[in-house]
Amino acid sequence: MFSSSNPNKKKSKKSLFKRVMAWLHLWLGLASGIIVVIVSLTGCIYVFESEIKDFIEDWRFVKPQEQAFLxxxxxxxxxxxxxxxxxxxxxxxxxxxxxxxxxxxxxxxEGKDREGKAEHKKGEGKGRNQKDVAKSDNxxxxxxxxxxxxxxxxxxxxxxxxxxxxxxxxxxxxxYTGEVLNIKSVSRSESPDFFRFILNGHRALWLPYDIGRPIVGVAVLIFVFLLISGIVLWWPTKWIKSIRDKSFKIKLSASFKRLNYDLHNVLGFYSMIFLLFISITGLVWSFGWWSKSLYWVTSGGKPLTENRxxxxxxxxxxxxxxxxxxxxxxxxxxxxxxxxxxxxxxxxxxxxxxxxxxxxxxxxxxxxxxxxxxxxxxxxxxxxxTPFSGKYIEANIPDKIRRMNYDIHVGSVLGLTGKFLAFFASLISASLPITGFMIWWGKQKFGKKSPAKPKVATKEIPVSKLKNRAEKELTA
Incomplete structure (x- = not known):
């Protein structure tokens, strides 16, 4: 009714599995894209929080002296x-x-409203009889x-x-001297500093924490699926040189459409493993069930002891x-x-x-x-x-992995090199929804007119020939 079938249209060579993955990759990517961009860009900035603070906040350092600390x-x-x-x-x-x-x-x-509610609760039982009180106590x-x-x-x-x-x-x-160099206050909600503001966006999209955190968590869960489905779609059908070049190399001299496709396809492949680690470790702070499941997997079936x-x-x-x-x-x-x-x-x-x-x-x-x-x-x-108590060297393997969670997430587990890897991976992560959207947009035909049918050229016949033909038809 809404679309006419074209009998001459070539059937897709892709398997049903790949077609389903492509459909899910497209629509889940469009649904979660803006959140992934925000989380990725704020992550890029936050990775170098310590280094930036050390550079601009000189009161974090003192001149070393040949004497003991106070x-x-x-x-x-x-x-x-x-x-x-x-x-x-x-x-x-x-x-x-x-x-x-x-x-x-x-x-x-606590606000006045909460105090008022508490006082109201204290006085609730004054007007009730003893039976009601006994029943309610029971x-x-x-x-x-x-x-x-x-x-x-x-x-x-x-x-x-x-x-x-x-x-x-x-x-x-x-x-050495006890001199007060600076006083700095940080709040998660009221008047946060720059990096606190960035972290609030990274963790909860600047929404109330209990609302924003699960939204970010769901978007990152979708992103994990997109990384896996992206590899499925990227996987070359044949490992011949021409196809390998398209899968592993970016053709800078190509048209914008092809260049955009390569940026999505090739950069997505190279950053996939890093983004997978960043996403998996990030979900530990979003969902308790994910945190417990991840520990269960790394420990070979042992439950996580969460004694806070x-x-x-x-x-x-x-x-x-x-x-x-x-x-x-x-x-x-x-x-x-x-x-x-x-x-x-x-x-x-x-x-x-x-x-x-x-x-x-x-x-x-x-x-x-x-x-x-x-x-x-x-x-x-x-x-x-708990996984975090005691000496690190004495901890078992799953506890060591859990202790590494934050440092893996920001890349510091590999030092400054790891932070740069996390930074560039997050930058690519922010670009993937944008390049993916542009690929989809380029395939649409919004407001485009259907191509006009080519006119068939007719050969003009001279008037004299037409007269001769008419005379012959009359005498016949």
Missing amino acids: LPSQLITIADKTMKGKHATSVTFGGKEDAAIVGYFTEKK EKGKEREKGKGKGKEKGKEEKSKRRRGGIFTSVYMNP ESPKSDTTIVKAFNITTVDKVLLNLSKQNPQAAGILVTVPDKPADAIGAFVYKQKHTFYNMDRYSFDQQTLKEISIK
Whole structure:
């Protein structure tokens, strides 16, 4: 009805499988294209965050001196006075040329509406009789038993939401003199700095986190399929020289249409393996089921232990926390790790909180760091079962792979070379939806007139010949 079949049209030599893959590749690519472009371009910029900051933020560095660093307790005392009423949550020491960082975290304050709702709930039972109260308490008891697991998960979600909405403040200090060099506050939602803004776009398209993150996740899942289907469509039918050249080389002297096709086809092939690693590792932050499944595959069927709760100190020993305990932890770790690129020590806020410590082996690299937890009273090491706890060298293979997830994603697992590879792969990734769209657009016939039928040339006959022919017909 809508299209006329052409009997002379050649049948496609492509198999049904390839035709289905081509159809899915086209429409899924058009559907997810704009999101892939945004995520790829923001990823390109964010890859070199550390290097760019080191270049433009000179207060991150100090002139090395022939003397020891001040103790953490001394830096914290100075920083607390500067921050007026706030208490430090961590202190970080780097190399001889690096500024020390005293960290602060402020949770997002609850709104008035939420406080009002809480007060309303408190007063709900005043006008009810005892039977109703007893009945409701009974039901609540049953529901409480059923919802224990759900309650824990909701608590974790609320805690992570508060953390996402909080403000991280870093006080940069001269580790030799205690001089405050700079104070920088970063929030995920309110007044983010440039790289925080870029990361918000990369993770959630600048939408509310709970809305934007799954949208990005679905788009990246589609992109993984597009990478696989792209290789299926790219695969040469015959491995003869002319076809190989089209598959592996870009013909720069060709027409724009052919050049655009080569940029999509050839660059897509060369970047495929890098983009696959970047996409697979990125999905770990989008979907919990993906994170668990990936660990299950790499571990040979073992479940992922996701214990996000911090280890607890022994609260039976009632003793006021002394800030100099943090000094002891840092000094011990410094002796054990003289070649460390940096050491971060957390400051406990409550009696049950443990002292956390992170030992970084390389600058701007996180996978091979060692993570420790110590009882704040006895300084005994507390062991917890997570892929990220303990020494990297002692971790099993699946745990090492999980620790590498971020560094694989940004390329830093291979150093600066890996970052450049991730940068160019992401740049190609941003171009693929654009070149793919142009290929599709070039095949469309929007508003094009059908070609006019060629006129048949007629041979003119002289008038004299026509008269002679007419006379013959009359006399016949």
